[in-house]
Amino acid sequence: MIQVLFTVIFAEVAVILLLIFKTPLRKLIIMGLDRVKRGRGPIVVKTTGGTIFVVMLSSIYSVVSIHKRWIDEDGNVTPTDQILMAQHLLEASLMGFSLFLGLMIDRLHHYIRELRMRRKSMEAVNKQNRGFEDGKNGASDDMKSLEEEAGALRLKIKKLEATVEEKAKESSDAEANVVALKKQSEHFLRENDSLHEENQNLRAQLQSLDQRLSNSDVRKAS
Numbered sequence: 001m002i003q004v005l006f007t008v009i010f011a012e013v014a015v016i017l018l019l020i021f022k023t024p025l026r027k028l029i030i031m032g033l034d035r036v037k038r039g040r041g042p043i044v045v046k047t048t049g050g051t052i053f054v055v056m057l058s059s060i061y062s063v064v065s066i067h068k069r070w071i072d073e074d075g076n077v078t079p080t081d082q083i084l085m086a087q088h089l090l091e092a093s094l095m096g097f098s099l100f101l102g103l104m105i106d107r108l109h110h111y112i113r114e115l116r117m118r119r120k121s122m123e124a125v126n127k128q129n130r131g132f133e134d135g136k137n138g139a140s141d142d143m144k145s146l147e148e149e150a151g152a153l154r155l156k157i158k159k160l161e162a163t164v165e166e167k168a169k170e171s172s173d174a175e176a177n178v179v180a181l182k183k184q185s186e187h188f189l190r191e192n193d194s195l196h197e198e199n200q201n202l203r204a205q206l207q208s209l210d211q212r213l214s215n216s217d218v219r220k221a222s
Contacts, residue, residue, distance in 0.1 A: 002087070005094035012101035019108045033109045049102065052095050059092035 018025050036045065066085040 001091060005098060008098050009101060012098060012105060015105055030112060049099060052099060056092050056095040059088040062088040
């Protein structure tokens with residue numbers, strides 16, 4: 001019994017050391033513990049632990065009974081009782097230590113699984129953050145290209161406004177020239193009319209003078 005308990009304790013210590021340090025066997029032990037905790041594994045483990053606990057209590061009871069007998073008999077204990085007491089005490093301590101190591105293995109396995117789950121969730125969150133940052137960078141690039149296009153369109157609009165203003169000035173100058181030409185043509189027409197009237201008046205005066213000269217010649221001839 002004691003040899004079996006020592007073997008179990010050494011095996012549990014080896015499992016704990018392999019779980020603590022990163023070794024190639026760590027994954028195999030974790031996979032084995034995962035399989036043990038599936039299906040009927042937890043029931044078997046609990047039954048075994050309960051049995052060991054009951055046997056430990058019986059060993060402790062045997063130690064207490066031997067100790068009481070020792071007290072009742074005023075310290076007169078046979079060597080057999082001493083050997084039995086030491087054996088039961090060693091068995092109880094070994095069983096208690098094995099149960100403690102088993103609990104440590106269970107807790108270590110649980111914490112390692114939680115750490116793996118949290119690492120996976122953190123990696124997923126980091127991937128989402130990277131994707132979000134990449135999307136931000138792409139959106140910022142799109143925004144920059146849109147801003148550049150907007151700036152180019154603004155320059156084109158300014159150039160078009162300048163050309164429109166120049167054309168408006170040219171049209172206004174042309175209109176002013178047309179108005180001036182109209183005024184000059186009207187002035188020339190008025191002068192032409194006045195000259196035509198003066199020419200007619202002069203012709204009339206010449207005709208009257210010619211008639212007077214002809215009349216005077218006729219009188220002189222008669």
